[in-house]
Amino acid sequence: MGDVVAESKVDFGAFAVLNKWPSLANQRQPDREPYQVIEGTLDQCISAFMEKPAATRHLYEIRTAAQPPLVTGILSPEQVIELSRWREFL
Known part of the structure; x- marks a missing residue:
């Protein structure tokens, strides 16, 4: 993945929304919609x-x-963690 990142430009200024899934006992409730x-x-x-x-x-x-x-x-979550790591290098 290192080569891909070196050649890729990620626009960290792009519009984004962090959502959370409703949960019960720390598990996502798939029958509910995530909220902003x-x-x-x-x-x-x-x-x-x-x-x-x-x-x-x-x-x-x-x-x-x-x-x-x-x-x-x-x-x-796994992708966000990876992007957070790459953000430190970019």
Whole structure:
């Protein structure tokens, strides 16, 4: 993935929304819709996500405009963590 990142430009200033899934016993409730926690830039949403306790991060997702190949329209917790790491290098 290192080569892909080196050749890819990620716009961390792009509009994004951090959403949280309703949960019960720390598990997503798939029959409910996620709700907005914050809206701002992709950078702000990544920062807000990383401030959440690691044990609850699976309940969050970031929605933004796709920026292939690294950024999809809905970013999973694993993708957000990877982008947070790459952001430090870019």
